[in-house]
Amino acid sequence: MDQNREKHSISMMCRIYGVSRDGYNSWRRRGVCERRREDSELFEHIRSIFDRHDGCYGSPKITEELRKRGIYVGQKRVARIMRNHGLKAVKSRIYTARPGMYTHVYGITCKIEGIKVSRPNQLWVGDVTYIKLRDGSWQYLSVVMDRYSRKIVAWSLSDRRDVSLTLSSIDRAVRNRGHHRELIFHSDRGSEYLSGQYRERLRRYGITQSMNRVKNMNDNAFIESFFHQFKTERIKRLAVDSAEQLRSIVIGYMRYYNTQRSHSSIGYVSPHEFECKINC
Structure with missing residues (x-):
């Protein structure tokens, strides 16, 4: 039935x-x-x-x-x-500007407002971030990025946040990329970048210095975004016990970021691939 x-x-x-x-x-x-x-x-x-x-x-x-x-x-x-299948990518939160962060106006002006970056070694951006180790101590990472390709051209790691750290990264950037006419280096208004020693080093290299406008951290959003990506994709997912372990992590991530990690803003290719297309 x-x-x-x-x-x-x-x-x-x-x-x-x-x-x-x-x-x-x-x-x-x-x-x-x-x-x-x-x-x-x-x-x-x-x-x-x-x-x-x-x-x-x-x-x-x-x-x-x-x-x-x-x-x-x-x-x-x-x-x-x-x-x-439960696959969900880790996400980073982008920094948003907070009013009233600065109370003093420094003499170095922002020279990148409205700039159109059309080639490598036209505009480098830099910043320093802090990373806490499991034992409670701190390490500081200074990075220089080519804003055209998003490639990290140099970095330095230290247990002290001072001008020596930022000088080390800019010296390495020049060694890696050479001297270039009309190159601009942009950063926030950190004391490391405002020091007379750092400003003199940029003048010696023939690099024009630029800094964030007062109360506008978004001028350096590219490097801020990189630091958030790095911390989200590596640091927050690992237990970092020592400076030696952190250095190894940074070396591996920089290699991955420059040669494998694709960026939507440059056509879903890595910074290395993007520069190769230009140079070829």
């Missing part, structure tokens, strides 16, 4: 949807639909990219990486598959 009722229901459904009984039976025999099989295969590619970048890539960047592999698929589908 139940079998007859099921057959009758199937017949009615086939008439409603305009399909034959044989077609319906064939569909049932096929088991998992083609779409689900494709999603399963696609997930393996998504997971390999996600793991390769240590969980730092979301659906936009993974979609671009898939296209580089010759797999053309929509971002919404990638996002759905990631969501279904």
